Amino acid sequence: METVADKRVVVVTGSTSGIGRGVAELLLSRGWRVVINSRSDDEVGESMAAANDDMIYARGDISHPQDCAQVVEAAISAWGRIDGLVNNAGTTAYVELDDIEGVTAEVWHRVLDVNVIGTWQMISAAMPYLKAAAPGRIVNIASVAGLRPVGSSVPYSVSKVAIVHMTSILGKVLGPDVLVNAVAPGLVDTAWTAEWSAVKENVAAAAPLRRVGQPQDIAAACEYLLNTNYTTGECIAVDGGMRLVV
Ligand SMILES: NC(=O)c1ccc[n+]([C@@H]2O[C@H](COP(=O)([O-])OP(=O)(O)OC[C@H]3O[C@@H](n4cnc5c(N)ncnc54)[C@H](OP(=O)(O)O)[C@@H]3O)[C@@H](O)[C@H]2O)c1
Numbered sequence: 680m681e682t683v684a685d686k687r688v689v690v691v692t693g694s695t696s697g698i699g700r701g702v703a704e705l706l707l708s709r710g711w712r713v714v715i716n717s718r719s720d721d722e723v724g725e726s727m728a729a730a731n732d733d734m735i736y737a738r739g740d741i742s743h744p745q746d747c748a749q750v751v752e753a754a755i756s757a758w759g760r761i762d763g764l765v766n767n768a769g770t771t772a773y774v775e776l777d778d779i780e781g782v783t784a785e786v787w788h789r790v791l792d793v794n795v796i797g798t799w800q801m802i803s804a805a806m807p808y809l810k811a812a813a814p815g816r817i818v819n820i821a822s823v824a825g826l827r828p829v830g831s832s833v834p835y836s837v838s839k840v841a842i843v844h845m846t847s848i849l850g851k852v853l854g855p856d857v858l859v860n861a862v863a864p865g866l867v868d869t870a871w872t873a874e875w876s877a878v879k880e881n882v883a884a885a886a887p888l889r890r891v892g893q894p895q896d897i898a899a900a901c902e903y904l905l906n907t908n909y910t911t912g913e914c915i916a917v918d919g920g921m922r923l924v925v
Contacts (some may be wrong), residue, residue, distance in 0.1 A: 686733065687812075688712045688758045689905065690750060692741055692801055693768025695720040695727065697869030698820060701894025702765050702901045703727075707734055709902060714754045716741075716768065741768050741797030747804040754808075761808035763905045766798040766842075767820040771871075774832040787834045794838035798845070806857070813856045818904045819846050820897070821863040821914055823922045839863070843914045850912020858911040860904040865918025867892040887920030 688711070694703040695717040703713045712733045717724050724736035737753035739746030754761050770793045774781040798819060809815025824830030825839025842861060849859040866872060866882045868891050879891050900917045904910065916922050 686710060686712050686758075687762040688714070688754055688760050689763035689765060690714040690716070690737075690754055690761060690801070690805060691765040691767055692716045692750070692797075693718075694765075695723040695736075697871060698864065698867055698894045698897045699765070699767035700727075701898040702767060703734070705895065705898035705902055706763075706905070707731060711763070711905075712758050714750065714757070716750050718768070740793075741766075741801055742792040744800045744804070747797070747800040750801070751804040751808070760812060761805050761815065762812040763816045763818070764801060764805045764809060765818045765820070765901055765905075766801055768797065769794045769820065769838075771830075771835040772832045774834075776828075776830070776833060776836075782833055786832070790832070790834040790838050791841075794835070795841045795845070798842060802849070810856045814908070815857045816905050816907070817849070817857060817859045818901045819859070819861040820901075821846070821861045823863050823865045823916060823918045823925070826863055826914070826916060827922050827925055829925050846914055847912045854911050858904075858907060860907070860910060860912070861914040862897055862900045862904065863914050863916045863918065863922075864897050865892055865916070865921040867894060867897060869894060882919070882921055885921065885924050886918070887923060890919060892917060892919060 691703045693699040694715040718740040728734045728736040737750040739750045772786045821842040822839040824836040825843045830836035846861040
């Protein structure tokens with residue numbers, strides 16, 4: 680029988696809003712202890728944690744390595760273990776895909792620093808504990824923009840391709856101690872896409888499953904991958920089939 684000490688611990692980055700929040704809330708309801716995180720949304724993070732004994736909030740910008748170390752340390756000081764890491768925090772730049780001059784080096788650095796290097800820094804900081812969990816499990820949030828030549832800008836899409844490939848490589852080299860998988864959402868109804876009414880209508884009309892995604896759709900895939908015993912290096916698209924028509 681599972682005791683309190685056996686409860687598994689997961690760190691979910693970027694989890695005061697949208698997909699990350701949906702993941703954190705689902706995992707909490709399934710008996711995980713959850714470290715939630717955001718770069719600046721302390722009020723929401725603290726109030727979510729205050730309402731749940733098995734949730735703590737750790738502020739930190741994943742593009743800063745010392746912040747990643749602090750998020751991991753918060754989990755270890757509270758509960759002494761990390762069994763799962765969901766790398767969800769991400770950012771973008773809105774630049775038309777054919778606007779070459781619009782993508783400056785600053786834009787590249789800003790997006791890659793969070794989406795790629797930040798994800799890597801979280802993996803690196805948590806790795807000793809994930810290995811100790813044997814098996815530890817990582818789920819990286821990619822995007823359909825990492826599977827198809829679409830997205831809010833070239834740097835964003837390239838950053839998500841990098842996440843998919845990082846997932847494959849780490850899946851190859853980290854087993855059997857750590858399983859590494861990814862989820863590639865299509866368009867999901869979050870604060871990020873709040874102003875995208877026209878795009879949402881198009882997706883709801885064109886996607887084989889005839890609606891945009893909800894954070895719970897992505898959370899269900901994350902939960903599956905945090906429990907899998909024989910899948911690694913895989914990226915699951917959760918997009919209502921939209922990648923088949925774009
Ligand atoms: N929504 C979609 O349609 C969609 C589709 C495909 C993929 N995705 C991916 O899903 C992930 C979440 O997107 P979302 O739509 O749920 O966004 P969201 O509602 O805007 O939530 C983003 C969360 O990430 C946090 N965050 C942002 N930058 C951070 C950083 N540097 N360090 C730590 N936390 C940070 C935010 O907190 P602060 O505001 O405090 O920074 C917030 O909690 C992203 O990786 C995105 O690329 C989204």
